[in-house]
Amino acid sequence: xxxxxxxxxxxxxxxxxxxxxxxxxxxxxxxxxxxxxxxxxxxxxxxxxxxxxxxxxxxxxxxxxxxxxxxxxxxxxxxxxxxxxxxxxxxxxxxxxxxxxxxxxxxxxxxxxxxxxxxxxxxxxxxxxxxxxxxxxxxxxxxxxxxxxxxxxxxxxxxxxxxxxxxxxxxxxxxxxxxxxxxxx
Numbered sequence: 001x002x003x004x005x006x007x008x009x010x011x012x013x014x015x016x017x018x019x020x021x022x023x024x025x026x027x028x029x030x031x032x033x034x035x036x037x038x039x040x041x042x043x044x045x046x047x048x049x050x051x052x053x054x055x056x057x058x059x060x061x062x063x064x065x066x067x068x069x070x071x072x073x074x075x076x077x078x079x080x081x082x083x084x085x086x087x088x089x090x091x092x093x094x095x096x097x098x099x100x101x102x103x104x105x106x107x108x109x110x111x112x113x114x115x116x117x118x119x120x121x122x123x124x125x126x127x128x129x130x131x132x133x134x135x136x137x138x139x140x141x142x143x144x145x146x147x148x149x150x151x152x153x154x155x156x157x158x159x160x161x162x163x164x165x166x167x168x169x170x171x172x173x174x175x176x177x178x179x180x181x182x183x184x185x
Contacts, residue, residue, distance in 0.1 A: 032068035063143035106167035
């Protein structure tokens with residue numbers, strides 16, 4: 001019995017030495033879109049009911065959407081998978097300087113016209129964080145973990161990630177417009 005177990009372990013060790021296949025960035029994008037749409041449906045319900053039990057799912061799903069948009073972009077740029085797990089700031093920083101600049105420019109445009117974000121920006125003057133993209137990503141970097149385990153009490157304030165989602169989607173729409181026409185509505 002012991003020798004059979006050892007053979008299985010040895011075979012698994014050999015299998016694990018093969019490189020992981022590179023994920024398909026369009027598949028990751030499609031997942032991001034699904035999570036983005038799901039969070040919007042829940043947010044709409046929240047706007048109707050003010051049911052605060054919906055906040056944690058919205059923030060968790062939004063952060064996962066951001067993560068997946070960034071991973072999709074990373075694979076497009078590098079032709080390899082990202083080693084980052086869920087840390088949004090590290091994922092953003094792993095993107096090329098040109099991409100970060102373009103996403104940041106889009107982010108700033110969305111921040112300047114979104115009435116809710118303008119209100120939030122005014123409300124947060126003097127708050128312990130700014131609403132520039134790096135500060136927001138720093139604040140929400142671990143939101144996927146923190147907000148899905150809200151009962152552990154490790155959550156922090158969560159500035160809106162919507163402008164980051166919109167900026168990432170806009171960036172992707174410019175480099176991969178066919179992804180937006182082929183995605184099922």
